[in-house]
Amino acid sequence: MNKITFDWNEFDNLTIELNQLVALLNLAALGLSVEYPFQANAISAIENSLNHVCEELHQKQQGAMRAGVQHG
Numbered sequence: 001m002n003k004i005t006f007d008w009n010e011f012d013n014l015t016i017e018l019n020q021l022v023a024l025l026n027l028a029a030l031g032l033s034v035e036y037p038f039q040a041n042a043i044s045a046i047e048n049s050l051n052h053v054c055e056e057l058h059q060k061q062q063g064a065m066r067a068g069v070q071h072g
Helices: 008-032 037-067
Strands: none
Touching: 008 037
16 A cells, blocks of 8 residues: 655645735734624634634644655
């Protein structure tokens, strides 16, 4: 059976960039929260969605590592 390889560095870079976007969205939502609560809520929803994506990617990475996907 052939082993699957994956570039975990590329994967890690993607999750780091997503986490940075989440942090920027958090700052934007905080800045808007007083004068523009509706817009701040919309940004917070985007932030929550990106957080969910990051968590799912991390879980998939952990599952793949347990299944024996090799670093490439």
